[in-house]
Amino acid sequence: MFNIEPMINILIADDHTMFVDGMESILKAEADFFVTGRSYDGPSVVEFLKNNNVDIVLLDVNLPGMSGIEVCKEITANHPTVKVLAISMFNEESFVSEILNNGAKGYILKNTGREELLKAIRTVANGESYFSNEVTETIMKGLMNQRKASAKSSAFFPKLSRREKEVLKLIAQEFTTQEIADSLFISLKTVESHRSSLLSKLNARNSVGLVRIAMENHLLE
Amino acid sequence: MFNIEPMINILIADDHTMFVDGMESILKAEADFFVTGRSYDGPSVVEFLKNNNVDIVLLDVNLPGMSGIEVCKEITANHPTVKVLAISMFNEESFVSEILNNGAKGYILKNTGREELLKAIRTVANGESYFSNEVTETIMKGLMNQRKASAKSSAFFPKLSRREKEVLKLIAQEFTTQEIADSLFISLKTVESHRSSLLSKLNARNSVGLVRIAMENHLLE
DNA sequence: ATAAAAGTTCGGGTAAACCCCCAAAAAAAT
DNA sequence: ATTTTTTTGGGGGTTTACCCGAACTTTTAT
Incomplete structure (x- = not known):
């Protein structure tokens, strides 16, 4: 008996081994998921994509060596078919908007549950975008503040050369x-x-x- | 057929749901482990211990509401048989020494792998202490700096008037x-x-x- | 209680930061 | 292809930060 659904090949990129292991345990239980690789830093993600077939990269925004944002930029430029689902500890408007501007298809927090993780991956694999509720809220707030244009605290950050x-x-x-x-x-x-x-x-x-x-x-x- | 080894009852305390789920996935595969509860903040750990039989708490050092350090203090005081294995993102001497002074039996980082996690839990359950290599190194460095009394980095903070x-x-x-x-x-x-x-x-x-x-x-x- | 250490209070001098003006070549954006 | 931004840098000046020293007071240690 064959599965009509194609396998989703996943690369997990996070510098916290325990987190990668945990994530892999969750994904292994899903029939349509296949964890094709693990990366613990930015450069190895880039390297891995050269030689492997990957559908989705679960990408930590804060990677050592080469930040998740740079990695995402690289992926978007050289592997346009690969989808990036950004995962981060921080619900910070600056992080979210920056990685989205560099081609990420979704952004979820590390405090989202198993069910939401699976849903996020399937949604992004399907070509749609996915954001946690908290993240959506943060972006909305950011947009609000941008409208106000009042330079109070961290409304929006001027671009530095x-x-x-x-x-x-x-x-x-x-x-x-x-x-x-x-x-x-x-x-x-x-x-x-x-x-x-x-x-x-x-x-x-x-x-x-x-x-x-x-x-x-x-x-x- | 009965297992001679007693079950190890584990409480996972971390505010990152995804991390808790991942950890649980890992632990479930072990015959002698039983995840008896999950906590996403400090106070609920304390509450849980009042009504449940727990051998080991996998305790995130940086918990919201009530920090892991306070929780650990509370556990040591009121549940001396419960062993605390501290888990943290940060390999900071101040965190390590503080939670150890409050009764934690071990300290591992979130970037340690599955195998080491299991080993750490079994070691602590057995009444011994366990520390990741990186953590041991940090503590040693901390002791060194204390001896030298030279204020270099963030070893310990000079008192300001x-x-x-x-x-x-x-x-x-x-x-x-x-x-x-x-x-x-x-x-x-x-x-x-x-x-x-x-x-x-x-x-x-x-x-x-x-x-x-x-x-x-x-x-x- | 008494000595030692640390904290609070300042002056004088020098090096560094900050400001205003300006402007051309290079790079990036439109 | 043209406009905008960035990078580069000079002249000249004011303000601020930093260094050395030193009295006096408070806290700490013996």
């Missing part, structure tokens, strides 16, 4: 302007220019504010 | 030295002196470092 992010990270590491200039092989004046842009974009009065805002928005690491 | 904390909070709010002086009714020079002490105590090079360290140690708010 590559250089600005680099400088910001080095500022957060307590380097002086001259040290940053040396390490990036640019002039002291250029670094000051970038900091000035950061102060203006992030609405901060000084470097302390930059770092506080950056940390509050998980911009470092 | 009342004034220092006040100044630190105002620095983090992006106030200038003069503004802080005015708000505390002291001289600019005094504020600078306090900042200097902070830099020395927290081993920072500038105010950015102070704020980063303060935030990492949840010193603000």
Whole structure:
């Protein structure tokens, strides 16, 4: 007797082994699921997809080495048939919107139950999108705040350029302007220019504010 | 045919449903394990133990409502026969030492595999202690640093005086030295002196470092 | 009780951060 | 192909942060 339903090939990508094992145990019990691989960091996901047939990647947003967001971008670009279901500890608007903008088909939290997980996978495998209720709520809130346009706290985050992010990270590491200039092989004046842009974009009065805002928005690491 | 080995009654306490489900899937496959309950917050663990026979609690260190550390304290005090195996995302010396001081018998990370999880449970059920290799390493490092008494990273936090904390909070709010002086009714020079002490105590090079360290140690708010 | 240590209070001087002006080449977006 | 943003950087100045030292007070240890 053959199953009409095709098998869904799943790659689990999460740096917490126990979590991967647990997830696999759940999925194994389903007849139409096949866990075709496990990855514990970003680069190995990319590597795995080159040589294997995968329908869905269960992707942790916060992966070591190469963040889930970058991995997702890579997948969308080079493996358009592979669907990404983002899984995260954090119900943060910034995470959700960023990975969705990079092609993820769904986003669920690690505190969602077994039934919802299975439903999410089947929905995404079917070509539709899936979001946990909590996540949907968060996105709605984010949109609300965006409308208000009032710069209160973490409404929506101004886009920082590559250089600005680099400088910001080095500022957060307590380097002086001259040290940053040396390490990036640019002039002291250029670094000051970038900091000035950061102060203006992030609405901060000084470097302390930059770092506080950056940390509050998980911009470092 | 009866099993000579007694059943090990297990309570899983973690606020991430998916994690609990996964763990349960793993444990179900073992003949000598019985998952007698699941808790998604601290208080319900305490409540459950009043009415049920539990041998081991798999306890997440970071629980909502009532932290895993408090829960562990409560268990040790009122249910001395119940063994606690702490499970955490974080390999932080402060977490490890604190929950061990409150009676936990073991500590493993969420990135440990299935086999090690089973081994840890059986070891603790047998009355012995169990720690992941990574955790052991962290504790050793912590002890080392304690001996050296040199404040390097977040080994243990130097005690800050009342004034220092006040100044630190105002620095983090992006106030200038003069503004802080005015708000505390002291001289600019005094504020600078306090900042200097902070830099020395927290081993920072500038105010950015102070704020980063303060935030990492949840010193603000 | 008395010595030692740590905390609070400041001044003077220097290096660094921050500000305003500006502007050209390079890259990205439309 | 044209506009916008980013990256680069200079000149020149003000403000702020940071360093060294030092008195006086409070807390801690012996």
